[in-house]
Amino acid sequence: MRSSFKGGVHPPEEKGLVKDSPVVDFPLSSRYYVLLQQHLGAPSRAIVKSGENVKKGQTLSEPMGFVSAPVHAPTSGTVKEITRMVHPVTGLLGPCIIIDADGKDEWLEGLPAVRDPFTMTHDDLMEAVRSAGVVGMGGATFPTHVKLSPPKGKTIDTFIVNGVECEPYLSSDHRLMLEEPDRVLNGARVAMKILGLEKAYLAIEANKPDAIRVMEQKAPPEIQVVSLKVKYPQGAEKQLIKALTDREVPSGGLPMDVGAVVQNAGTCAAIWDACAAGIPLIERITSITGRGIVQPKNVRVRVGTLLKEVIDFCGGVKDAAKLIFGGPMMGIAQFTSEIPIMKGTSGVLVLTEKDTNISEYSACISCGRCVEACPMGLIPSTLSKLGEKGQWQKAAENNLMDCIECGCCTYVCPARRPIVHFIKHLKALSRSAGAKSKGA
Ligand code: SF4
Ligand code: SF4
Known part of the structure; x- marks a missing residue:
């Protein structure tokens, strides 16, 4: 077995809920919500119109740049509307194509x-x-x-x-x-x-x-x-x-x-x-798991399926306290399950009160645990203090952009400081300052 890297942590694996569950197919939905930005980079632009009939696998949007990607129809049906809906990753409203399925699930000719x-x-x-x-x-x-x-x-x-x-x-x-x-x-x-x-x-x-x-x-x-x-x-x-x-x-x-x-x-x-x-990326396997899910499963699901429907397919929730898109270390907490499954959704986690650690954070006690845990050799305690004050320039001098947002620092912090949250905030400030200076 290979040795490893410096830093890192050993959180409870918690894989037992679904690791032995064979993948089950999620049935066809009546409606899909395909977000146009499901990738890093430039957004994609819709090339279909409301009312247009589409086939499964048909291209719905074109990339706006080299670092961009198109999205495709997850089934055959009609474009109901091109609108905006909550994007699970950014938390902002993002452009989205809603497709009403015709139930035939017919491929585009040639596929x-x-x-x-x-x-x-x-x-x-x-x-x-x-x-x-x-x-x-x-x-x-x-x-x-x-x-x-x-x-x-x-x-x-x-x-x-x-x-x-x-x-x-x-x-x-x-x-x-x-x-x-x-x-x-x-x-x-x-x-x-x-x-x-x-x-x-x-x-x-x-x-x-x-x-x-x-x-x-x-x-x-x-x-x-x-x-x-x-x-x-x-x-x-x-x-x-x-x-x-x-x-x-x-x-x-x-x-x-x-x-x-x-x-x-x-x-x-x-x-x-x-x-x-020639089959486009229109479905994936995702783990719907956590003790807040009645029957945790690995589900093969079309991109654009409403998460709420997939959770219902898994028996719904019990004692649910927190919904996370992704895993507990790098995932993003959500306030609603009315969001679509995306190309990058490897899992969805529902935690119960017992599993969560929702408590107030306090001042850094300089214990150094976050520094030991950081796999990138950063000083997370310093970044978190700069984050509280919004000092992104100083954070940039402390290699802010090298942070991979792994969450190890937050995981080990005895003061429960939301270090990754501070870091994401600093990165957003830095990017927006960069964008403004380019526009100036
Ligand atoms: S989230 Fe960033 S600062 Fe924290 S441990 Fe990971 S790489 Fe280091
Ligand atoms: S682990 Fe928390 S309390 Fe300890 S040095 Fe890092 S930020 Fe400060």
Whole structure:
């Protein structure tokens, strides 16, 4: 087993609620809510109109820039309205296409377009990934075609499939690797072809011995399955690269700067669907879990399905105190379940009063625990104090932008300081100042 990275924490894994639950298909809904911004980067723009009939897999929006991605119809039906609804990640109102399903679930003509990706050209594979709207499905949602396009001068020699899934409670990648290993491995081989690489790692945390076993049996010789020590955030890109290659991504840098490209296991499966069948990213596996859910499940669900319907499918909630989009460490608390499942929704967590730690925070007691826990070598206590005063310039001098928002500092803080919240606030201030200066 590989050694790990500096810092990190060991929160309770809480995977037992769904790790052994086979994926179940969520039935067709009568209405879907497809947000136009489901990726990092420039938004996408609607190319359909209210009243228009659409087919499953039809492109609904066009990207507005290279770092952007289109969205597609999750089923056949009619565009009811192009409106705005609460975006679960930003918390703001975001543009959204509402589709009323016709119940036929008819594919766009020509889909699926079965073909052999290993006979396709580099450019055709890239176009297949780009036009299918594939984005990082581990939650980061960075457009995949951008990650697979290293700029001139950057030599890539390492491809890593990220099957770590270190976030507590969540098991969507775990189940995918157990139940559909070939989609993951074939997608990885396509990504390797695009990058011109002959070897890759598939990294899995040691707490998934069944997935490690299946992948070791199935993986071709060019993909090495590596078991990694259980430590959060082992699945963060920079920590993963350090654990596997001993290379450190420099401050302000990207994995490409040290010759590495990392793609999540679910993303590899989506790359395969896009290249081998022309199927866009319109569904995913998501873990609906936590002790606040009556029957926690792993559900295959279309993008755009209302979360409330999926929670009802899991028996509803009991003693629910907190709803989180994502896991407990990096997820985002929500005030409503009237929000849609997105491409990056690897899980939804409902916590009970007993599981939550809702209490007032107090002044920093300079215990240093957050500094020890920070996997990025930052001084979170300083950043949190600067955050209270909104001093983003000083925070920038303290490497604010290197923070990966992993939540380790908040997790260990005995004063219960919402450090990540302060850091996100500082980053927002810094970005808005940057935007204003560009506009000036
Ligand atoms: S400062 Fe950022 S990177 Fe460091 S522990 Fe806190 S959230 Fe993680
Ligand atoms: S863990 Fe909390 S109390 Fe301790 S130094 Fe960090 S911010 Fe201060």
